[in-house]
Amino acid sequence: MRRAVKARAGHTSEGTLERLEALCRERGQRLTRQRRAVLRKLAAERRALSAYELLARLRPEDGRSTPAGVYRALEFLMEAGVVHRLESTRSFILCEHPDAPHGGQLLICRVCGQVVEAEDEPVAAATGRLGERLGFSLDPRVLELTGVCARCRARSAAH
Amino acid sequence: MRRAVKARAGHTSEGTLERLEALCRERGQRLTRQRRAVLRKLAAERRALSAYELLARLRPEDGRSTPAGVYRALEFLMEAGVVHRLESTRSFILCEHPDAPHGGQLLICRVCGQVVEAEDEPVAAATGRLGERLGFSLDPRVLELTGVCARCRARSAAH
DNA sequence: CGCCGATTGATACAATGTATCATGTTACGA
DNA sequence: TCGTAACATGATACATTGTATCAATCGGCG
Ligand SMILES: [Zn+2]
Ligand SMILES: [Zn+2]
Ligand SMILES: [Zn+2]
Ligand SMILES: [Zn+2]
Numbered sequence: 073m074r075r076a077v078k079a080r081a082g083h084t085s086e087g088t089l090e091r092l093e094a095l096c097r098e099r100g101q102r103l104t105r106q107r108r109a110v111l112r113k114l115a116a117e118r119r120a121l122s123a124y125e126l127l128a129r130l131r132p133e134d135g136r137s138t139p140a141g142v143y144r145a146l147e148f149l150m151e152a153g154v155v156h157r158l159e160s161t162r163s164f165i166l167c168e169h170p171d172a173p174h175g176g177q178l179l180i181c182r183v184c185g186q187v188v189e190a191e192d193e194p195v196a197a198a199t200g201r202l203g204e205r206l207g208f209s210l211d212p213r214v215l216e217l218t219g220v221c222a223r224c225r226a227r228s229a230a231h
Numbered sequence: 232m233r234r235a236v237k238a239r240a241g242h243t244s245e246g247t248l249e250r251l252e253a254l255c256r257e258r259g260q261r262l263t264r265q266r267r268a269v270l271r272k273l274a275a276e277r278r279a280l281s282a283y284e285l286l287a288r289l290r291p292e293d294g295r296s297t298p299a300g301v302y303r304a305l306e307f308l309m310e311a312g313v314v315h316r317l318e319s320t321r322s323f324i325l326c327e328h329p330d331a332p333h334g335g336q337l338l339i340c341r342v343c344g345q346v347v348e349a350e351d352e353p354v355a356a357a358t359g360r361l362g363e364r365l366g367f368s369l370d371p372r373v374l375e376l377t378g379v380c381a382r383c384r385a386r387s388a389a390h
Numbered sequence: 391c392g393c394c395g396a397t398t399g400a401t402a403c404a405a406t407g408t409a410t411c412a413t414g415t416t417a418c419g420a
Numbered sequence: 421t422c423g424t425a426a427c428a429t430g431a432t433a434c435a436t437t438g439t440a441t442c443a444a445t446c447g448g449c450g
Contacts, residue, residue, distance in 0.1 A: 102396065102447080123437070136399065143438065144397080159318040159375075162437065177358070179367045192361045198353040199336070199376060206347055207381030208338045215374055216318075217358060222366030261416075261427065282406070295430060302407065303428080321406065 087170045088115075088154045095152045109133065110145040111166070114155060119185035120163035158187070160216045175212035181221035183228070188221075246329045247274075247313045254311045268292065269304040270325070273314060278344035279322035317346070319375045334371035340380035342387075347380075 088111070092103050113129045114121060121129075123142050130137040146164055149155035153173035157164050158180065168189040169176065176191040195215070203210035220228075247270070251262050272288045273280060280288075282301050289296040305323055308314035312332035316323050317339065327348040328335065335350040354374070362369035379387075 100396080104397070104446090106398075138399065138401090139437080140400085140439070141398065177361060179362065179365055179369070181367070182370070188365055188367075190361060190365060192357065192364075194357040195354070195361055198351070198357040199374075202336060202349060202351045202354055203338065203376065203378060205351075206338055206349060208340070208347075208376070208378040209384060210338070210376050210378035211341070213377060215358075215376075217362065217367070217369050217374075218372060219362060219367040219369035225368060259417090259426075263415090263428065265429075297430065297432090298406080299408070299431085300429065 088166070091154055091170050092149075092152055101148070106134075106137075106141060107145045107148055110142065111149060111154070114164060114166040117165075118187070120158045120161060120165040120180075120187055122161075122163045126164070156189075156214050158216060160218065173212070175214060177215045177217055179221075180216060180218045181224055182218050183220050183224035186221055186223075247325070250313055250329050251308075251311055260307070265293075265296075265300060266304045266307055269301065270308060270313070273323060273325040276324075277346070279317045279320060279324040279339075279346055281320075281322045285323070315348075315373050317375060319377065332371070334373055336374045336376055338380075339375060339377045340383055341377050342379055342383035345380055345382075
Protein backbone atom coordinates (compact mmCIF):
# COMPACT_ATOMS: atom_id res chain seq x y z
CA MET A 73 0.00 0.00 0.00
CA ARG A 74 2.70 2.41 1.04
CA ARG A 75 4.68 1.37 -2.00
CA ALA A 76 1.86 1.92 -4.45
CA VAL A 77 1.35 5.44 -3.20
CA LYS A 78 5.02 6.26 -3.38
CA ALA A 79 5.27 4.81 -6.89
CA ARG A 80 2.44 7.06 -8.00
CA ALA A 81 3.77 10.09 -6.20
CA GLY A 82 7.22 9.47 -7.61
CA HIS A 83 5.78 9.12 -11.06
CA THR A 84 3.95 12.38 -10.71
CA SER A 85 6.97 14.45 -9.89
CA GLU A 86 8.91 13.22 -12.92
CA GLY A 87 6.98 14.43 -15.92
CA THR A 88 3.73 15.87 -14.70
CA LEU A 89 4.91 19.00 -12.96
CA GLU A 90 7.20 19.98 -15.80
CA ARG A 91 4.41 19.53 -18.23
CA LEU A 92 2.05 21.64 -16.16
CA GLU A 93 4.61 24.39 -15.73
CA ALA A 94 5.32 24.43 -19.46
CA LEU A 95 1.63 24.67 -20.20
CA CYS A 96 1.19 27.53 -17.76
CA ARG A 97 4.03 29.52 -19.33
CA GLU A 98 2.59 28.87 -22.77
CA ARG A 99 -0.89 30.04 -21.92
CA GLY A 100 -0.41 32.51 -19.13
CA GLN A 101 -2.08 30.23 -16.62
CA ARG A 102 -1.10 29.31 -13.08
CA LEU A 103 -0.38 26.09 -11.27
CA THR A 104 -2.31 26.98 -8.16
CA ARG A 105 -2.69 25.49 -4.71
CA GLN A 106 -6.06 23.97 -5.61
CA ARG A 107 -4.83 22.39 -8.83
CA ARG A 108 -1.85 20.91 -7.03
CA ALA A 109 -4.14 19.57 -4.33
CA VAL A 110 -6.37 17.76 -6.84
CA LEU A 111 -3.29 16.36 -8.54
CA ARG A 112 -1.91 15.15 -5.21
CA LYS A 113 -5.12 13.33 -4.35
CA LEU A 114 -5.21 11.60 -7.72
CA ALA A 115 -1.53 10.71 -7.40
CA ALA A 116 -2.24 8.95 -4.12
CA GLU A 117 -4.55 6.41 -5.79
CA ARG A 118 -4.07 3.52 -8.13
CA ARG A 119 -7.77 3.63 -8.99
CA ALA A 120 -9.94 6.35 -10.46
CA LEU A 121 -11.82 8.80 -8.23
CA SER A 122 -15.09 10.55 -8.94
CA ALA A 123 -15.23 14.33 -8.66
CA TYR A 124 -17.20 14.05 -5.44
CA GLU A 125 -14.79 11.52 -3.96
CA LEU A 126 -12.05 14.03 -4.67
CA LEU A 127 -14.11 16.74 -3.06
CA ALA A 128 -14.50 14.64 0.09
CA ARG A 129 -10.72 14.21 0.29
CA LEU A 130 -10.07 17.90 -0.25
CA ARG A 131 -12.54 19.31 2.26
CA PRO A 132 -10.65 18.28 5.40
CA GLU A 133 -7.66 20.31 4.17
CA ASP A 134 -9.67 23.14 2.66
CA GLY A 135 -13.21 23.51 3.88
CA ARG A 136 -14.09 25.87 1.06
CA SER A 137 -13.68 23.38 -1.77
CA THR A 138 -16.76 23.16 -3.99
CA PRO A 139 -17.91 20.91 -6.83
CA ALA A 140 -17.36 23.69 -9.33
CA GLY A 141 -13.83 24.19 -8.07
CA VAL A 142 -13.00 20.51 -8.35
CA TYR A 143 -14.39 20.32 -11.86
CA ARG A 144 -12.46 23.41 -12.85
CA ALA A 145 -9.21 21.96 -11.58
CA LEU A 146 -9.94 18.68 -13.35
CA GLU A 147 -10.68 20.50 -16.59
CA PHE A 148 -7.36 22.28 -16.34
CA LEU A 149 -5.48 19.05 -15.66
CA MET A 150 -7.24 17.23 -18.48
CA GLU A 151 -6.48 19.98 -20.97
CA ALA A 152 -2.88 19.74 -19.86
CA GLY A 153 -3.05 16.02 -20.63
CA VAL A 154 -2.01 14.84 -17.17
CA VAL A 155 -5.40 13.50 -16.06
CA HIS A 156 -7.80 11.19 -17.89
CA ARG A 157 -11.50 10.99 -17.46
CA LEU A 158 -12.99 7.48 -17.40
CA GLU A 159 -16.30 7.83 -19.11
CA SER A 160 -17.40 4.34 -18.20
CA THR A 161 -17.22 5.16 -14.50
CA ARG A 162 -17.50 8.96 -14.53
CA SER A 163 -14.24 9.26 -12.70
CA PHE A 164 -10.74 10.63 -13.07
CA ILE A 165 -7.23 9.24 -12.92
CA LEU A 166 -3.70 10.50 -13.15
CA CYS A 167 -2.01 9.92 -16.48
CA GLU A 168 0.94 7.54 -16.33
CA HIS A 169 2.56 8.88 -19.51
CA PRO A 170 2.25 12.64 -19.16
CA ASP A 171 5.20 13.41 -21.45
CA ALA A 172 2.86 14.43 -24.25
CA PRO A 173 -0.85 14.42 -25.02
CA HIS A 174 -1.78 11.03 -26.35
CA GLY A 175 -4.36 8.45 -27.17
CA GLY A 176 -3.81 5.06 -25.62
CA GLN A 177 -5.79 2.54 -23.65
CA LEU A 178 -6.92 2.21 -20.07
CA LEU A 179 -7.47 -1.30 -18.76
CA ILE A 180 -9.83 -1.24 -15.82
CA CYS A 181 -10.31 -4.16 -13.45
CA ARG A 182 -13.98 -4.31 -12.60
CA VAL A 183 -13.22 -6.27 -9.41
CA CYS A 184 -10.55 -4.21 -7.66
CA GLY A 185 -10.82 -1.00 -9.67
CA GLN A 186 -7.13 -0.96 -10.57
CA VAL A 187 -6.37 0.93 -13.79
CA VAL A 188 -3.39 0.27 -16.03
CA GLU A 189 -2.51 2.65 -18.83
CA ALA A 190 -1.06 1.42 -22.10
CA GLU A 191 -0.01 2.86 -25.41
CA ASP A 192 -0.30 -0.11 -27.69
CA GLU A 193 0.75 0.50 -31.25
CA PRO A 194 -1.16 -2.44 -32.80
CA VAL A 195 -4.40 -1.24 -31.26
CA ALA A 196 -3.80 2.32 -32.44
CA ALA A 197 -2.98 1.07 -35.94
CA ALA A 198 -6.05 -1.16 -36.13
CA THR A 199 -8.44 1.57 -35.00
CA GLY A 200 -6.80 4.02 -37.38
CA ARG A 201 -7.36 1.65 -40.30
CA LEU A 202 -10.95 1.08 -39.24
CA GLY A 203 -11.53 4.82 -39.26
CA GLU A 204 -10.07 5.14 -42.74
CA ARG A 205 -12.14 2.27 -44.03
CA LEU A 206 -15.33 3.98 -42.84
CA GLY A 207 -14.30 7.46 -43.93
CA PHE A 208 -13.81 8.85 -40.42
CA SER A 209 -10.87 10.95 -39.37
CA LEU A 210 -10.68 9.80 -35.77
CA ASP A 211 -9.65 11.93 -32.81
CA PRO A 212 -6.79 10.69 -30.68
CA ARG A 213 -8.61 9.19 -27.79
CA VAL A 214 -8.07 6.99 -24.76
CA LEU A 215 -9.97 3.72 -25.13
CA GLU A 216 -11.46 2.13 -22.06
CA LEU A 217 -11.27 -1.63 -21.74
CA THR A 218 -12.81 -3.42 -18.79
CA GLY A 219 -12.09 -6.88 -17.48
CA VAL A 220 -10.47 -8.69 -14.60
CA CYS A 221 -6.81 -8.25 -13.72
CA ALA A 222 -4.45 -11.19 -13.15
CA ARG A 223 -4.42 -10.80 -9.39
CA CYS A 224 -8.21 -10.78 -9.08
CA ARG A 225 -8.50 -13.77 -11.40
CA ALA A 226 -6.01 -15.70 -9.30
CA ARG A 227 -7.82 -14.77 -6.12
CA SER A 228 -11.23 -15.82 -7.43
CA ALA A 229 -9.84 -19.09 -8.84
CA ALA A 230 -8.60 -19.95 -5.35
CA HIS A 231 -12.09 -19.21 -3.98
CA MET B 232 -34.69 12.01 -44.28
CA ARG B 233 -37.57 9.73 -44.97
CA ARG B 234 -35.16 7.18 -46.38
CA ALA B 235 -32.89 7.17 -43.33
CA VAL B 236 -35.82 6.52 -41.06
CA LYS B 237 -37.10 3.69 -43.20
CA ALA B 238 -33.67 2.09 -43.39
CA ARG B 239 -33.49 2.06 -39.62
CA ALA B 240 -37.03 0.90 -39.18
CA GLY B 241 -36.58 -1.84 -41.74
CA HIS B 242 -33.42 -2.96 -40.04
CA THR B 243 -35.20 -3.16 -36.72
CA SER B 244 -37.87 -5.52 -37.88
CA GLU B 245 -35.37 -7.98 -39.32
CA GLY B 246 -33.34 -9.23 -36.42
CA THR B 247 -34.27 -7.19 -33.41
CA LEU B 248 -37.78 -8.37 -32.77
CA GLU B 249 -36.90 -12.02 -33.17
CA ARG B 250 -34.07 -11.56 -30.77
CA LEU B 251 -36.28 -9.85 -28.22
CA GLU B 252 -38.94 -12.51 -28.49
CA ALA B 253 -36.37 -15.27 -28.09
CA LEU B 254 -34.98 -13.58 -25.02
CA CYS B 255 -38.42 -13.18 -23.51
CA ARG B 256 -39.24 -16.84 -23.98
CA GLU B 257 -35.91 -17.79 -22.46
CA ARG B 258 -36.32 -15.65 -19.38
CA GLY B 259 -40.06 -15.41 -18.89
CA GLN B 260 -40.06 -11.72 -19.68
CA ARG B 261 -42.37 -9.68 -21.86
CA LEU B 262 -42.00 -7.46 -24.87
CA THR B 263 -44.36 -4.79 -23.68
CA ARG B 264 -45.90 -1.70 -25.20
CA GLN B 265 -43.43 0.59 -23.43
CA ARG B 266 -40.39 -1.41 -24.49
CA ARG B 267 -41.61 -1.43 -28.08
CA ALA B 268 -42.17 2.31 -27.91
CA VAL B 269 -38.63 3.03 -26.73
CA LEU B 270 -37.30 0.74 -29.44
CA ARG B 271 -39.39 2.52 -32.06
CA LYS B 272 -38.07 5.93 -31.05
CA LEU B 273 -34.48 4.72 -31.20
CA ALA B 274 -35.12 3.08 -34.55
CA ALA B 275 -36.28 6.39 -35.96
CA GLU B 276 -32.88 8.00 -35.40
CA ARG B 277 -29.49 7.64 -36.94
CA ARG B 278 -27.95 9.36 -33.95
CA ALA B 279 -27.97 8.49 -30.26
CA LEU B 280 -30.64 9.85 -27.91
CA SER B 281 -30.33 10.61 -24.23
CA ALA B 282 -32.82 9.05 -21.85
CA TYR B 283 -34.53 12.41 -21.40
CA GLU B 284 -34.71 13.03 -25.12
CA LEU B 285 -36.44 9.68 -25.41
CA LEU B 286 -38.77 10.66 -22.60
CA ALA B 287 -39.71 13.86 -24.44
CA ARG B 288 -40.57 11.85 -27.55
CA LEU B 289 -42.62 9.32 -25.59
CA ARG B 290 -44.70 11.74 -23.55
CA PRO B 291 -46.91 13.00 -26.39
CA GLU B 292 -48.02 9.39 -27.01
CA ASP B 293 -48.11 8.35 -23.38
CA GLY B 294 -48.31 11.13 -20.84
CA ARG B 295 -47.45 8.78 -18.00
CA SER B 296 -43.93 7.97 -19.13
CA THR B 297 -41.34 8.63 -16.43
CA PRO B 298 -37.55 8.66 -16.24
CA ALA B 299 -37.56 5.43 -14.28
CA GLY B 300 -39.72 3.79 -16.92
CA VAL B 301 -37.47 4.87 -19.74
CA TYR B 302 -34.37 3.66 -17.92
CA ARG B 303 -36.06 0.34 -17.18
CA ALA B 304 -36.93 -0.18 -20.81
CA LEU B 305 -33.42 0.77 -21.85
CA GLU B 306 -31.95 -1.65 -19.35
CA PHE B 307 -34.09 -4.44 -20.76
CA LEU B 308 -33.09 -3.60 -24.33
CA MET B 309 -29.42 -3.38 -23.44
CA GLU B 310 -29.47 -6.72 -21.67
CA ALA B 311 -31.09 -8.15 -24.77
CA GLY B 312 -28.18 -6.74 -26.76
CA VAL B 313 -30.29 -4.65 -29.14
CA VAL B 314 -29.39 -1.23 -27.74
CA HIS B 315 -26.00 0.22 -26.92
CA ARG B 316 -25.22 2.90 -24.42
CA LEU B 317 -22.71 5.54 -25.51
CA GLU B 318 -20.79 6.37 -22.39
CA SER B 319 -19.02 9.29 -23.99
CA THR B 320 -22.33 11.08 -24.58
CA ARG B 321 -24.59 9.43 -21.99
CA SER B 322 -26.99 8.37 -24.69
CA PHE B 323 -28.46 5.31 -26.33
CA ILE B 324 -28.63 3.91 -29.83
CA LEU B 325 -30.16 0.96 -31.60
CA CYS B 326 -27.77 -1.88 -32.37
CA GLU B 327 -27.19 -2.45 -36.07
CA HIS B 328 -26.09 -6.06 -35.62
CA PRO B 329 -28.60 -7.48 -33.17
CA ASP B 330 -28.16 -11.09 -34.26
CA ALA B 331 -26.09 -11.88 -31.19
CA PRO B 332 -24.53 -10.05 -28.26
CA HIS B 333 -21.19 -8.67 -29.32
CA GLY B 334 -18.32 -6.31 -28.79
CA GLY B 335 -17.51 -4.08 -31.68
CA GLN B 336 -16.91 -0.40 -32.28
CA LEU B 337 -19.07 2.67 -32.59
CA LEU B 338 -17.72 5.52 -34.69
CA ILE B 339 -19.33 8.76 -33.67
CA CYS B 340 -19.15 11.93 -35.73
CA ARG B 341 -18.75 14.82 -33.33
CA VAL B 342 -20.09 17.26 -35.92
CA CYS B 343 -23.35 15.68 -37.09
CA GLY B 344 -23.80 13.05 -34.39
CA GLN B 345 -24.11 10.20 -36.85
CA VAL B 346 -23.08 6.84 -35.41
CA VAL B 347 -21.78 3.93 -37.46
CA GLU B 348 -21.40 0.50 -35.90
CA ALA B 349 -18.60 -1.84 -36.90
CA GLU B 350 -17.30 -5.25 -35.92
CA ASP B 351 -13.72 -5.04 -36.95
CA GLU B 352 -11.72 -8.19 -36.42
CA PRO B 353 -8.26 -6.56 -36.45
CA VAL B 354 -9.30 -4.15 -33.70
CA ALA B 355 -10.78 -6.97 -31.65
CA ALA B 356 -7.64 -9.07 -32.12
CA ALA B 357 -5.33 -6.20 -31.17
CA THR B 358 -7.22 -5.33 -28.01
CA GLY B 359 -7.41 -9.00 -27.08
CA ARG B 360 -3.63 -9.35 -27.38
CA LEU B 361 -3.12 -6.18 -25.35
CA GLY B 362 -5.27 -7.61 -22.60
CA GLU B 363 -3.29 -10.85 -22.59
CA ARG B 364 -0.01 -9.00 -22.50
CA LEU B 365 -1.11 -7.10 -19.37
CA GLY B 366 -2.74 -10.08 -17.70
CA PHE B 367 -6.32 -8.87 -18.11
CA SER B 368 -9.16 -11.06 -19.26
CA LEU B 369 -11.16 -8.40 -21.05
CA ASP B 370 -14.93 -8.23 -21.26
CA PRO B 371 -16.49 -8.06 -24.69
CA ARG B 372 -17.20 -4.42 -25.01
CA VAL B 373 -18.23 -1.84 -27.55
CA LEU B 374 -15.46 0.69 -28.07
CA GLU B 375 -16.36 4.29 -28.75
CA LEU B 376 -14.32 6.19 -31.32
CA THR B 377 -14.99 9.83 -32.05
CA GLY B 378 -14.03 11.86 -35.07
CA VAL B 379 -15.46 13.51 -38.13
CA CYS B 380 -17.32 11.58 -40.79
CA ALA B 381 -16.55 11.88 -44.51
CA ARG B 382 -19.58 14.00 -45.25
CA CYS B 383 -18.84 16.54 -42.52
CA ARG B 384 -15.20 16.71 -43.55
CA ALA B 385 -16.20 17.41 -47.14
CA ARG B 386 -18.66 20.05 -46.03
CA SER B 387 -16.15 21.88 -43.84
CA ALA B 388 -13.45 21.71 -46.53
CA ALA B 389 -15.84 23.53 -48.87
CA HIS B 390 -16.31 26.19 -46.15
C1' DC C 391 0.17 51.32 -4.91
C1' DG C 392 -3.26 50.23 -8.52
C1' DC C 393 -4.33 47.76 -12.70
C1' DC C 394 -5.56 43.52 -15.16
C1' DG C 395 -6.36 38.94 -16.27
C1' DA C 396 -6.67 34.51 -14.05
C1' DT C 397 -8.71 32.08 -10.38
C1' DT C 398 -11.75 31.09 -6.65
C1' DG C 399 -16.03 31.25 -3.56
C1' DA C 400 -20.71 31.01 -3.14
C1' DT C 401 -24.89 29.87 -4.70
C1' DA C 402 -28.12 28.07 -7.44
C1' DC C 403 -29.44 25.10 -10.84
C1' DA C 404 -29.44 21.54 -14.77
C1' DA C 405 -28.91 16.87 -16.30
C1' DT C 406 -28.63 12.14 -15.46
C1' DG C 407 -29.82 8.08 -12.93
C1' DT C 408 -32.02 5.13 -8.90
C1' DA C 409 -34.89 3.44 -4.83
C1' DT C 410 -39.24 2.34 -3.11
C1' DC C 411 -43.67 0.84 -2.87
C1' DA C 412 -48.28 0.57 -4.36
C1' DT C 413 -50.80 -0.73 -8.44
C1' DG C 414 -51.68 -2.93 -12.74
C1' DT C 415 -51.08 -6.71 -16.21
C1' DT C 416 -50.36 -11.30 -18.08
C1' DA C 417 -49.52 -16.17 -18.34
C1' DC C 418 -50.71 -20.31 -16.53
C1' DG C 419 -52.59 -23.88 -14.02
C1' DA C 420 -56.50 -25.49 -10.84
C1' DT D 421 -63.18 -19.29 -15.86
C1' DC D 422 -60.85 -17.72 -12.02
C1' DG D 423 -57.01 -17.16 -8.84
C1' DT D 424 -52.50 -16.24 -8.35
C1' DA D 425 -47.71 -15.42 -8.81
C1' DA D 426 -44.34 -13.30 -11.52
C1' DC D 427 -43.52 -9.52 -14.33
C1' DA D 428 -44.07 -4.77 -15.32
C1' DT D 429 -45.59 0.06 -14.58
C1' DG D 430 -46.87 4.57 -12.12
C1' DA D 431 -45.82 7.81 -8.90
C1' DT D 432 -42.86 9.99 -6.06
C1' DA D 433 -38.89 11.17 -4.06
C1' DC D 434 -34.19 11.27 -4.01
C1' DA D 435 -29.09 10.61 -5.29
C1' DT D 436 -25.31 11.66 -8.20
C1' DT D 437 -22.91 14.22 -11.56
C1' DG D 438 -21.94 18.45 -13.79
C1' DT D 439 -22.64 23.86 -14.99
C1' DA D 440 -23.83 28.83 -14.97
C1' DT D 441 -23.30 33.14 -12.86
C1' DC D 442 -21.28 36.81 -10.66
C1' DA D 443 -18.90 38.91 -7.07
C1' DA D 444 -14.59 38.67 -4.51
C1' DT D 445 -9.63 37.54 -4.51
C1' DC D 446 -5.06 36.64 -6.01
C1' DG D 447 -0.59 37.55 -8.31
C1' DG D 448 2.40 39.69 -11.31
C1' DC D 449 3.73 44.09 -13.27
C1' DG D 450 4.38 49.00 -14.22
ZN1 LIG E 1 -2.18 9.05 -20.23
ZN1 LIG F 1 -8.35 -6.58 -10.07
ZN1 LIG G 1 -24.44 -3.66 -31.83
ZN1 LIG H 1 -20.71 13.99 -39.58
